Amino acid sequence: MRSCFRQTGIAFLAALSLTSISITTRAESPAPEQAPATQTTAPTADPLPIMRPEERGLMIFQQVCSSCHSMERAHYGDMIALQPSATALQHWAQQRHAGLESPIASPYPSVAVGKANNGGDYPPDLSHIARTIRGGPDYIRQMLAGYRPVPPGVTLAPNTYYNPIALTHHHKFKMRPPLHEGMIAFPDGTKATIPQMANDVTAFLQWADDSHRHTRQFIGTAVLLYLALLGGVLLALWRLLKRTT
Amino acid sequence: MTQKHDANPAHPSLNDEDSLLPRPTRRTVLTAGSLALGGAGACTLAVPFLDSLRRTQASSASSTQEQAIMDVSVQDLEPGAHKVVVWQGMPVAIQRRTPEMIRALEDPALLAQLLDPQSRIRQQPREAENAHRSLRPDYGVYVTICTHLGCVPDYKNIASLPASGGFFCPCHGSQFDGAGRVLRNMPAPYNLPVPPLHFVDDHTIRLGESTLSPHYSMNSIQQL
Amino acid sequence: MKDSIPPTRNWLDTRLPFLRPFWQHMAHFPMPPVNLLWTIGACLIVAFGLMFVSGLFLSLHYQPDLSLAFDSVEAIERRVPSGWLIRSIHTGGVSMLFAALYLHVGRGLWYGSYKAPREIVWLSGLLLMLLFMTTAFAGYVLPWGQMSYWGATVITHAVEAIPGIGHGLLVYLLGEDTLGGIALHRFFILHFTLGFIIAAIIGLHILCLHGTGSSNPTLDSPHPDRSTRPFAPFYVVKDCLAVCVFLALFAVLIFFLPELLGKLDNIIPANPLKTPADITPEWYLAPWFAMLRAIPSRLGGLIAAASSLLVLFLLPWLDRSPRHNATYRPLVRLGMGLFFIAFITLILAGMHGATPLWVWLSRGSMLVWFLTFLVLLPLAAYRERQTRDASTQGETP
Numbered sequence: 100m101r102s103c104f105r106q107t108g109i110a111f112l113a114a115l116s117l118t119s120i121s122i123t124t125r126a127e128s129p130a131p132e133q134a135p136a137t138q139t140t141a142p143t144a145d146p147l148p149i150m151r152p153e154e155r156g157l158m159i160f161q162q163v164c165s166s167c168h169s170m171e172r173a174h175y176g177d178m179i180a181l182q183p184s185a186t187a188l189q190h191w192a193q194q195r196h197a198g199l200e201s202p203i204a205s206p207y208p209s210v211a212v213g214k215a216n217n218g219g220d221y222p223p224d225l226s227h228i229a230r231t232i233r234g235g236p237d238y239i240r241q242m243l244a245g246y247r248p249v250p251p252g253v254t255l256a257p258n259t260y261y262n263p264i265a266l267t268h269h270h271k272f273k274m275r276p277p278l279h280e281g282m283i284a285f286p287d288g289t290k291a292t293i294p295q296m297a298n299d300v301t302a303f304l305q306w307a308d309d310s311h312r313h314t315r316q317f318i319g320t321a322v323l324l325y326l327a328l329l330g331g332v333l334l335a336l337w338r339l340l341k342r343t344t
Numbered sequence: 345m346t347q348k349h350d351a352n353p354a355h356p357s358l359n360d361e362d363s364l365l366p367r368p369t370r371r372t373v374l375t376a377g378s379l380a381l382g383g384a385g386a387c388t389l390a391v392p393f394l395d396s397l398r399r400t401q402a403s404s405a406s407s408t409q410e411q412a413i414m415d416v417s418v419q420d421l422e423p424g425a426h427k428v429v430v431w432q433g434m435p436v437a438i439q440r441r442t443p444e445m446i447r448a449l450e451d452p453a454l455l456a457q458l459l460d461p462q463s464r465i466r467q468q469p470r471e472a473e474n475a476h477r478s479l480r481p482d483y484g485v486y487v488t489i490c491t492h493l494g495c496v497p498d499y500k501n502i503a504s505l506p507a508s509g510g511f512f513c514p515c516h517g518s519q520f521d522g523a524g525r526v527l528r529n530m531p532a533p534y535n536l537p538v539p540p541l542h543f544v545d546d547h548t549i550r551l552g553e554s555t556l557s558p559h560y561s562m563n564s565i566q567q568l
Numbered sequence: 569m570k571d572s573i574p575p576t577r578n579w580l581d582t583r584l585p586f587l588r589p590f591w592q593h594m595a596h597f598p599m600p601p602v603n604l605l606w607t608i609g610a611c612l613i614v615a616f617g618l619m620f621v622s623g624l625f626l627s628l629h630y631q632p633d634l635s636l637a638f639d640s641v642e643a644i645e646r647r648v649p650s651g652w653l654i655r656s657i658h659t660g661g662v663s664m665l666f667a668a669l670y671l672h673v674g675r676g677l678w679y680g681s682y683k684a685p686r687e688i689v690w691l692s693g694l695l696l697m698l699l700f701m702t703t704a705f706a707g708y709v710l711p712w713g714q715m716s717y718w719g720a721t722v723i724t725h726a727v728e729a730i731p732g733i734g735h736g737l738l739v740y741l742l743g744e745d746t747l748g749g750i751a752l753h754r755f756f757i758l759h760f761t762l763g764f765i766i767a768a769i770i771g772l773h774i775l776c777l778h779g780t781g782s783s784n785p786t787l788d789s790p791h792p793d794r795s796t797r798p799f800a801p802f803y804v805v806k807d808c809l810a811v812c813v814f815l816a817l818f819a820v821l822i823f824f825l826p827e828l829l830g831k832l833d834n835i836i837p838a839n840p841l842k843t844p845a846d847i848t849p850e851w852y853l854a855p856w857f858a859m860l861r862a863i864p865s866r867l868g869g870l871i872a873a874a875s876s877l878l879v880l881f882l883l884p885w886l887d888r889s890p891r892h893n894a895t896y897r898p899l900v901r902l903g904m905g906l907f908f909i910a911f912i913t914l915i916l917a918g919m920h921g922a923t924p925l926w927v928w929l930s931r932g933s934m935l936v937w938f939l940t941f942l943v944l945l946p947l948a949a950y951r952e953r954q955t956r957d958a959s960t961q962g963e964t965p
Contacts (some may be wrong), residue, residue: 336371
């Protein structure tokens, strides 16, 4: 667990001594994130890579979400913050007939095709979904894990799925259940349970909406500490001058 | 005041210092402190602004990933003809030489006019450090970016040269012979670079890869 | 003493002979015993400086083109190194700047800083406020999101209300019939250029202030304090301290409360075929938006909004009493207090939907606005001039 204090300390020193030009890039590095309760690590001797939830979320996005949804505002290359291998990203982009500097477009050639493939609802763009959707990240997390068997008395149209959390169409949701137990093998050994993956995808979508959240808070803390110090010195000087001049 | 202090350097006592050097007052310390802090803060504030001028993470990743290898078919080139292709954003002139042109490149009258007739300066891979400055005598391949200030020289016969073929830079009039060698007393200091290349077969040139000098690249030439 | 001046200083003084008198004037500038509200001017300079620099760097990455504008802003947020930080300084800075600006103007109103001999300071300040409002409006259009587009559409169509020439003027200003690429480019150039014009007028504003000196808030009190202190070092440090607090609030806003800054609808690209559910302006322009809405006639709304600003320009001549400080002018104190409440009400009204409650509150606030400045202030001034005690009251310029 990286210490929050250490990060703040680094930022503060950088702010004061100007030693680091790369303050912002350094701050992009993993910030302490609450580990999901369901996370389990396989008891092997090999050290497993440590993955942040949004990194696992990117894997799910690449393999699952992006087969229906677009993320137009982001480029394939933007994911380099979560997937440091440019080659892997390039490969992913090329599979979708794109390059690192092209937007993550919808796989459907037109809105009509998208609707036809999804029971009449066009899969929305995911660039800012964590901010724009009603209920925000909490809704996304619960909705993704919210699919249930059809209760008796409810009849569903074809290509419709029962999800009591979903807000559209009175629980008769048009998105087919995207997550299945064990559908992805995460390199860090995290078990791909549905709540775990829902959590990771939500973390990724939050990151996609606002990738600088951690950096922003950490720079903000540094700035406030600096201003408190400067303000303290100035206050002392002001009170001195008030007496003497 | 300081003179008096210097005069008695052997006995620096607390007493002396008190009387000689004015103690920094609280006010001086606080003023200096706030000035230093404020200055440091202002400099730190400049960091994000200067940082924003850097190229983006993804674009630098994609430029290193960019396909640096390009195959060019020269089947359509008649002897004496030439063509220009764009490789990694640079114009590359490919000329097919006639036997007269090849012979002319070794003309002593021409060599006498050249700045670096033996291609000693590393502007080409080792395998092109020869009389015709190319892998095969019948093909000349040069990056036509003037070594003076980066303009693109035209393929043009130079009147004063015995051989036909040559390059003329429109910006400051640098002249190069048919093998991209710069003439004496020209603004350009070096010969035109030869890109890393090899022949895949008789009619296909692969740019960006040299089989004989695997470490040669456009970053290793003298000019940079 | 002269010999001890370092040669470098002499060198510069010989070549730029105005430098030393300028710094001496600044350092010795006599300041009356002003309170903390007089430090907001310094905060405004800092806020403007940050806006100016961050704006310049944003303009390096922004594309004023219909098809590229929205994406270039997303690129600044996502791809330009530190771009998100520069943009949050710019988008947060505008709120901080207007908050300080309105406090600064409010201080001028309360302490009578508009009065003789400071009329030009007041007028240049009001001109700055108008320019800031124009700049902010033009800047808000640039990201070309839904709120940019529809906000601009609504406000530019207010121009259409001008009888006779309205529509022609609108088309002339937009360069085409509807808000499009030509208008976007014009908004960008306007926004960019106004930054430099504002910088020049700030210089003029400070120059005017240094001609007359700061006003003295204690003069109308029972115990006037006519002592002065040189500007340096005491007021320099005091201003720096205030700037420090101002920057701390600034930092809290942009680093910890970013959700207060961006309108949700503005992360959706402009769509001329779909108006968002409720168009609300940014808070700093909300009062005038509320006024436009509160008057049923379009022309009436435009006239009301324009005259609400115009009346401020007339203040030095509406209030000719020798007294300055509203604290010691009971009638003015009441009027100004009501005006401040009305102003805040108008901000809130402009940010809420056009329900009857908010419309009537805006109407009431507008009434207070005009009554305070057109009736109450001249009346108070008249009474004070009648009962003026020539021996003690009134400030000597």
